[in-house]
Amino acid sequence: MIKNNTQGLVPDEDQALIDGIKRGETGLFETLVDKYSPRLYNFGLKICKSREDAEDLVQESFINIFRYVKDFRQEASLKNWMYRIAASVCWKMKRKTGSIKEKDLSLEELMPDHHASPEQVPPAWAHEPVAQLLNQELSGQIQNAISRLPTPYRLVLVLRDMEGFSTDETADILSITPANVKVRLHRARLFVRDDLKEYYEHRP
Amino acid sequence: MNTDHNHDMCKAYFAKLSEFIDQELGDDVCRDIQKHLESCGCCNACLETLKKTIQLCANIKDKPVPSELSRKLKHMIRHRI
Numbered sequence A: 001m002i003k004n005n006t007q008g009l010v011p012d013e014d015q016a017l018i019d020g021i022k023r024g025e026t027g028l029f030e031t032l033v034d035k036y037s038p039r040l041y042n043f044g045l046k047i048c049k050s051r052e053d054a055e056d057l058v059q060e061s062f063i064n065i066f067r068y069v070k071d072f073r074q075e076a077s078l079k080n081w082m083y084r085i086a087a088s089v090c091w092k093m094k095r096k097t098g099s100i101k102e103k104d105l106s107l108e109e110l111m112p113d114h115h116a117s118p119e120q121v122p123p124a125w126a127h128e129p130v131a132q133l134l135n136q137e138l139s140g141q142i143q144n145a146i147s148r149l150p151t152p153y154r155l156v157l158v159l160r161d162m163e164g165f166s167t168d169e170t171a172d173i174l175s176i177t178p179a180n181v182k183v184r185l186h187r188a189r190l191f192v193r194d195d196l197k198e199y200y201e202h203r204p
Numbered sequence B: 001m002n003t004d005h006n007h008d009m010c011k012a013y014f015a016k017l018s019e020f021i022d023q024e025l026g027d028d029v030c031r032d033i034q035k036h037l038e039s040c041g042c043c044n045a046c047l048e049t050l051k052k053t054i055q056l057c058a059n060i061k062d063k064p065v066p067s068e069l070s071r072k073l074k075h076m077i078r079h080r081i
Helices: A012-022 A028-047 A051-071 A078-096 A136-147 A151-162 A167-174 A178-201 B008-014 B017-021 B027-039 B041-058 B067-080
Strands: none
Touching: A012 A028, A012 A051, A012 A078, A028 A051, A028 A078, A028 A151, A028 B067, A051 A078, A051 B067, A078 A151, A078 A167, A136 A151, A136 A178, A136 B041, A151 A167, A151 A178, A151 B041, A167 A178, A178 B017, A178 B041, B008 B017, B008 B027, B008 B041, B017 B027, B017 B041, B027 B041
């Protein structure tokens, strides 16, 4: 492993890929696609509104990756750099479709009213094992809630809680502060939690 | 569990529940929140449901890349480079 300048490590295999591509071994682009397209496609599915948009995001991301990989300076890991490109493509696609301004999430609105609905004990689903809860229906319910999050919140929740990036890595990928990541993440989680709470309360 | 306590601190601690779960707070704040949770059923219920929400999000299964997309990507490599 080669130690990175800032955070994380560049795995040997990624280093070899980058070095090979920089030397002009274009065949290695295919290796890069094989290795990272599953991650970028699933990232796209989580942050885009449709499968078609996710596919467009992956293609546009790889076009940019191929274009700029020769200038990649290893200030971040290759994986983080690719996610930074994908996140920026996501914003570009959003601007292109002229999507309307999204509503901000207010902490006040997400805070349960202790006096109006005093939930004194956690509901049963909070204690059930994940494997028992997470069927196709619930997965769909969660993905639907995530898709209704305003984009800045959705990106943070997906990167932190689904793609496994740390607070600092997420801040770096999205070019925002770690404090901002924490604020957005908390509100995004509360939004999804509210949706799940409602789902379980109205289940037959 | 004391259900008759003053909820004044709930709002302040509610804002920090994710950082509490992610262990991103200092020891003093963690201790204060832990103490509050022991006496506040509402905040404790919120914490437990929030933890489960995070676990559920983390465990949603990935989907395979459609073969048509893989084909398009390979085609793109051959024709653009």
